[in-house]
Amino acid sequence: MKKIILLILIGLPLSAFSANDVLVNEVSEQYVKLVLALGVHDSAYVDAYYGPKEWRQAANDKKISLESIDKASAHLVKFVTGMTDEDPLKQLRLDYLRIQLSSLNARSKMLKGDTKYDFDQQSKALYDTEAPHNKLKDFDRVLTELDKMLVGEQPLSEKVDSFKKQFVIPKDKLKAVFDVAIDACRERTQQFVDLLENENFKLEFVENKPWSGYNWYQGNAFSLIQVNVELPIHVSRAIDLGCHEGYPGHHTYNALLEANLAKKQGWKEFSVYALFSPQSLIAEGSANYGIEMAFPGDEKMIFERDVLFPMIGIDQKLAASYQKFNQLTARLNYAGNEIARLYLDGKIDKQASVELLQKYTLTSAKKSAQRVDFWDTYGAYVINYNWGKDMVKQWVESGPDQSLEGRWKRFATLLSTPRLPSNLN
Ligand SMILES: [Zn+2]
Secondary structure, three states: OOHHHHHHHHOHHHHHHOOHHHHHHHHHHHHHHHHOOOOOOOOOOEEEEOOOOOHHHHHHOOOOHHHHHHHHHHHHHHHHOOOOOOOHHHHHHHHHHHHHHHHHHHHOOOOOOOOOOOHHHHHHHHHHOOOOOHHHHHHHHHHHHHHHHHHOOOOHHHHHHHHHHHOOOOOHHHHHHHHHHHHHHHHHHHOOOOOOOOOOOEEEEEEOOOEEEEEEEOOOOOOEEEEEOOOOEEEEHHHHHHHHHHHOOOOHHHHHHHHHHHHOOHHHHHHHEEEOOOOHHHHHHHHHHHHHHHOOOOOHHHHHHHHHHHHOOOHHHHHHHHHHHHHHOOOHHHHHHHHHHHOOOOOOHHHHHHHHHHHHOOOOOOHHHHHHHHHHHHHHHHHHHHHHHHHHHHOOOOOOOOOHHHHHHHHHHHHHHOOHHHHHH
């Protein structure tokens, strides 16, 4: 850091310096220390850290003020802006540091409370992108289709509830169903991606959390995967969660970044994962797109019908209508963003949000309230799931080789390199 401070103090134009590994490594180290420093003010900010223990201890001891974090990160953003490297991977690294630092700077301003961000400004500042806008009434067509699909004269929400009830995994079968689903996700991923020999995870069922599943990456290719079982878990969640949290989702992404960038290249910025940062859009987007990478076309439906339904005692004849139901409700996904935007911009209150979520995403009052709690904790983070997935999908499917192998190759590249939303255009 001394060299950088020196350059800034003596007022030399920073762009006059070409990137070199020593300087970039110093920026990297400062970035990690600033993430840890911000984590002291924001307990959810450091999602994973497996760098030197002393750095975390130092951050806790020093308790650097938000004002200092704001200033230091702004300096570092200026410093890396304009640096270039002919090596494409190193250029991606420079972009990564600049964009992550800029997001960290915005987060520090947000926590200081002197800068207010609306939903879209927050998305841009923290996640390096802005999600598309939709009109809630445009989702009425999907509701009409669902209403036609489900028999009965009751209101749609009641028909949805009774349809979904058929697919709940009994609590005593959760472990067995999840074990089988995660194994299948791993098996399909490892056909195309070199998983690390020592990679492993532990699965736990928990309650009273604002999320439905979480991967706590611990370093050395090990994850703690938690599934929130407070509300009923439907059978389609088994594959979704197995892929999202495990293979080829978060566990795989974190392990590949650690192995390829933190360990092999010695790039310390990949020993930490800042939750409210552009990296989360890639993480959530690839984790969600990973479901259709591992189970393309009808394969998820076939696997559920042939393997999971019999374990739970669900009639296999229901598989096709369950798939259609899930495809239709997935189209309601972006309605959730619109409601989150209205809520977080202060235009509607919690009760109105719960009612709109019930209507437009067809979730129960309890599940809807859980989602509003999630927004209270995580703000505009919600865009990372659906918009992130669409950005990743678009990037993978614009590659030159669209065979299954070709798409996996491009997907694995995304999981092993420092790409952020701006690099997906
Ligand atoms: Zn996730």
